Amino acid sequence: MDERKDVTPRSRARRSRGGLRHAGAALVLVGLLAVAGCRHEDPPPPPPPVAPIQILKIIFPEGFTRQEMAERVAAVRKIAIENRNVTPRLDRAGYVRATAEAKPPTAFRKDWPGDRIEGFLFPATYEFTKRTTARKLVRDQLAEFQRQWRKLELGYARSKNLTPYDVLIIASMVEKEAVAPEERKLVAAVIYNRLRAGMQLGIDATIRYGRNVPGTESLKESDLESDDPYNTRNRLGLPPTPISNPGVASLRAAARPATVDYLFFVRKPDGVHHFFTASEAEFFSKKCEYGFGC
Structure with missing residues (x-):
């Protein structure tokens, strides 16, 4: 009997099926290991939501003095802390220091006595955040003053x-x-x-x-x-x-x-309007009539 190996189509099929079985098992094992590896690497948690920056406002009425503006800063800061749960950097002491250090626009420095910034702190509504400094607020006021001043006709x-x-x-x-x-x-x-x-x-x-x-x-x-x-x-x-x-x-x-x-004016009893005149005698007459002394 010929002892050569069986090379009939049936034997080749058996060997082919055996090879596929081994290859399939290897692929399954690799897949399992890959899945197992992924389970140990959890995705990173999403970043925490960023809280929006709260925009605060401070209103300086027309005619306020520097001192009154400093008091308004203190009052607005107190409201922010108590009602908005925000503690601003802006405070009264910082505002007083910033205004003491401030200089007026160059065009005014020749006549400016050099010790008071009064008049240049433009009264308006200003926005700020908890990070806003007093120097920044004062710079904003001086910038707004310059913007409004440039519109004036001084002829x-x-x-x-x-x-x-x-x-x-x-x-x-x-x-x-x-x-x-x-x-x-x-x-x-x-x-x-x-x-x-x-x-x-x-x-x-x-x-x-x-x-x-x-x-x-x-x-x-x-x-x-x-x-x-x-x-x-x-x-x-x-x-x-x-x-x-x-x-x-x-x-x-x-x-x-x-x-x-x-040349003269005296306030009327309504506390709002004035009586104006060029006559001193008429001025004293109205002053007496309105109860300001005769």
């Missing part, structure tokens, strides 16, 4: 030999004296006319500023007779600095007052 004021800083000082007084919007230009005209006539301005708001007397308190005789540089009852000319931070309407009125000859 009339220059024709009266007034500097830009003079106009700003006048605007700060208008802001404090005029309550009715339509009277801003009239108040500004009285200031222009009295300066031209060489008269004391006699504006008590300047005395209040210099003596730090709030509007809720009456001025004392000692305040009215003081030698304070802001006492425009006994000193000629403008006070040394603005006495408030005026808004756009007062800036415009100071740059271009009404064309009238008024």
